Amino acid sequence: MQADDQQPERKTIDERHRMSDQERLRHSCAHVMATAILRLWPEAQFAAGPAVDTGFYYDLDLAHRISPEDFPRIEEEMKKEIKANHVFERKVVTREQAMADALSGRLGGLSERPGNVSKFKVGNLEAIPEGEPITYYQNGDFVDLCAGPHVMRTGNIGAFKLTSVASAYYKGDEKNPQLQRIYGTAFKNKTEMEAYFTMLEEAKRRDHRKIGAEMGLYAIDTEYVGPGLPLWLPKGGAMVEALENLAKETEFAAGYVRVRTPHLAKEVMYKTSGHLPYYAESMFPPLEVKESADAPAAERYFLKAMNCPHHHRIFAAEPRSYRDLPLRMAEYGTCYRYEQSGELFGLMRVRSLNMNDAHIYCTPEQFADEFNAVNEMYLKYFKIFGIEKYVMRFSTHDPAKLGQKFVNEPELWKQTEDMVQRVLDESNINYVKVPNEAAFYGPKIDVQVESAIGREFTLATNQVDFAVPKRFGLTYRDRDNTEKTPLCIHRAPLGTHERFIGFLIEHYAGNFPLWLAPEQVRVLTLNEDPALLAYAKPIVSELRSHMVRAEGDFTTNPIKAKIADAEKARVHTMLVIGGRDMEAGVVSVRLHGKGNVGAKPKAEVVADILAAISERRA
Numbered sequence: 001m002q003a004d005d006q007q008p009e010r011k012t013i014d015e016r017h018r019m020s021d022q023e024r025l026r027h028s029c030a031h032v033m034a035t036a037i038l039r040l041w042p043e044a045q046f047a048a049g050p051a052v053d054t055g056f057y058y059d060l061d062l063a064h065r066i067s068p069e070d071f072p073r074i075e076e077e078m079k080k081e082i083k084a085n086h087v088f089e090r091k092v093v094t095r096e097q098a099m100a101d102a103l104s105g106r107l108g109g110l111s112e113r114p115g116n117v118s119k120f121k122v123g124n125l126e127a128i129p130e131g132e133p134i135t136y137y138q139n140g141d142f143v144d145l146c147a148g149p150h151v152m153r154t155g156n157i158g159a160f161k162l163t164s165v166a167s168a169y170y171k172g173d174e175k176n177p178q179l180q181r182i183y184g185t186a187f188k189n190k191t192e193m194e195a196y197f198t199m200l201e202e203a204k205r206r207d208h209r210k211i212g213a214e215m216g217l218y219a220i221d222t223e224y225v226g227p228g229l230p231l232w233l234p235k236g237g238a239m240v241e242a243l244e245n246l247a248k249e250t251e252f253a254a255g256y257v258r259v260r261t262p263h264l265a266k267e268v269m270y271k272t273s274g275h276l277p278y279y280a281e282s283m284f285p286p287l288e289v290k291e292s293a294d295a296p297a298a299e300r301y302f303l304k305a306m307n308c309p310h311h312h313r314i315f316a317a318e319p320r321s322y323r324d325l326p327l328r329m330a331e332y333g334t335c336y337r338y339e340q341s342g343e344l345f346g347l348m349r350v351r352s353l354n355m356n357d358a359h360i361y362c363t364p365e366q367f368a369d370e371f372n373a374v375n376e377m378y379l380k381y382f383k384i385f386g387i388e389k390y391v392m393r394f395s396t397h398d399p400a401k402l403g404q405k406f407v408n409e410p411e412l413w414k415q416t417e418d419m420v421q422r423v424l425d426e427s428n429i430n431y432v433k434v435p436n437e438a439a440f441y442g443p444k445i446d447v448q449v450e451s452a453i454g455r456e457f458t459l460a461t462n463q464v465d466f467a468v469p470k471r472f473g474l475t476y477r478d479r480d481n482t483e484k485t486p487l488c489i490h491r492a493p494l495g496t497h498e499r500f501i502g503f504l505i506e507h508y509a510g511n512f513p514l515w516l517a518p519e520q521v522r523v524l525t526l527n528e529d530p531a532l533l534a535y536a537k538p539i540v541s542e543l544r545s546h547m548v549r550a551e552g553d554f555t556t557n558p559i560k561a562k563i564a565d566a567e568k569a570r571v572h573t574m575l576v577i578g579g580r581d582m583e584a585g586v587v588s589v590r591l592h593g594k595g596n597v598g599a600k601p602k603a604e605v606v607a608d609i610l611a612a613i614s615e616r617r618a
């Protein structure tokens with residue numbers, strides 16, 4: 001049994017209203033599961049049973065340790081409850097009534113259970129704020145203290161499955177009793193559920209940690225380097241280079257300039273940016289440096305958690321005029337974030353991040369064009385990577401929280417949010433508006449993409465910043481000779497190398513397109529006849545002279561074994577060469593996972609490879 005102490009906070013009424021159909025269905029299924037468990041073990045005491053990302057769970061206290069072997073029995077009982085098609089009946093009760101029912105064991109039970117108080121429901125009841133209605137939901141005999149919402153009837157649950165058991169503390173507090181947490185999932189119908197489990201299987205097969213190890217892309221050396229600090233092995237390094245080349249070419253063409261900055265800076269930098277103290281938890285502790293033995297105090301330096309402050313100081317390094325704007329400053333900057341060790345996960349959650357970062361400093365008049373160009377860049381990248389489904393989540397501020405969660409600049413909030421909204425509307429971009437989730441200093445757009453198997457990833461963030469440039473005193477001299485503060489757009493379409501390559505591994509299942517494949521071409525000879533080698537080796541050299549990642553396998557192994565090796569390494573293109581190919585001046589081309597695609601003249605093959613790479617063909 002795995003410990004699992006994630007306990008969502010009690011939902012507000014507002015959040016309950018926003019629960020999706022699927023969440024209602026899944027939460028309702030938690031009630032059905034409780035009903036079934038009580039049929040088998042009437043003494044069970046239930047605590048909380050919310051919907052979660054992957055389905056639902058219900059925490060319970062029971063002397064019998066439920067294991068997956070019990071699942072079929074529980075599922076049988078659940079089927080009966082669904083077949084009975086009971087209504088989920090809502091009832092408003094007084095606090096006194098609820099307390100009396102909890103004490104009689106009725107809540108989270110099929111009947112009164114004298115001597116077996118609904119102990120967790122007492123606690124849940126006490127957590128309901130004064131003035132909030134106290135409601136029951138009843139399906140058949142099962143009565144639960146619950147604020148809902150639910151589906152209409154148990155029969156609305158089209159398909160479900162119990163998935164795992166974990167342990168959890170009541171209300172997530174380890175001073176509280178330890179409970180059993182039974183997880184399950186539910187869907188509208190069987191087809192949807194089957195698709196979900198197929199997707200899970202596929203995701204397991206495509207797990208970036210598994211494929212990353214098989215292909216030798218990266219390593220995490222917790223002993224000498226540290227957890228969450230990936231090392232890029234040569235093949236992963238090749239992918240990093242390929243992505244950086246893409247970013248550099250794209251940004252150069254779009255008028256960006258490149259800068260480079262150190263990985264650390266003095267404390268005053270992050271106090272000015274506001275990272276300290278608000279973001280201190282996500283930063284590594286400071287390094288103390290005493291410049292000389294008699295210096296009065298040590299200077300504190302912090303590893304950078306973001307590149308922006310350094311870029312702001314580059315903006316400040318020279319006097320700026322409106323003629324210099326827009327200034328688009330790009331850097332693949334390395335940042336360090338202190339993630340809890342329990343949160344670290346392969347390449348997806350790490351402590352060192354190489355970010356496809358840039359900051360665009362512009363005037364309010366230039367904003368729409370600049371913002372639009374950034375969005376266009378995202379779309380261009382999606383096309384290259386065959387990302388067909390994406391959504392941009394446009395997060396705005398809540399005027400009620402100005403001065404607390406959001407910088408107190410009501411006018412600027414309105415202006416920038418209107419500007420962003422206009423650009424999104426005019427460019428026909430697929431977006432949803434999310435209130436109350438903006439960054440402290442301006443509205444933001446999170447770009448969520450779907451991988452080839454339908455898993456969602458938040459890849460990149462695009463933010464408007466009208467506050468921090470002011471804190472850094474950044475100004476430009478405008479046409480009217482006055483000093484003005486520029487707007488700043490933060491953008492990182494390719495996210496971080498870590499997360500993006502993790503995503504790409506899963507998206508392509510490791511079968512990368514030629515331009516991105518760590519090993520692009522391998523030349524394989526049928527035997528080691530010197531004349532054949534003299535024909536084959538220069539092909540490798542020629543490809544390498546054009547920066548193609550080509551290797552040769554000229555060993556004495558049988559050709560079948562050589563091909564099997566190359567397939568296993570997911571080499572994109574194999575050039576298989578025998579005596580007859582040599583006599584005809586051709587090479588036989590074999591593509592990974594596709595097999596032999598025929599022989600072609602040597603020069604033509606090389607030209608094809610170079611064209612496919614430079615066009616970044618899918």
Ligand SMILES: [Zn+2]
Pocket residue numbers: 027028031137144146147148149150
């Ligand atoms: Zn409920």
Ligand SMILES: [Zn+2]
Pocket residue numbers: 306307308359490491
């Ligand atoms: Zn930034």
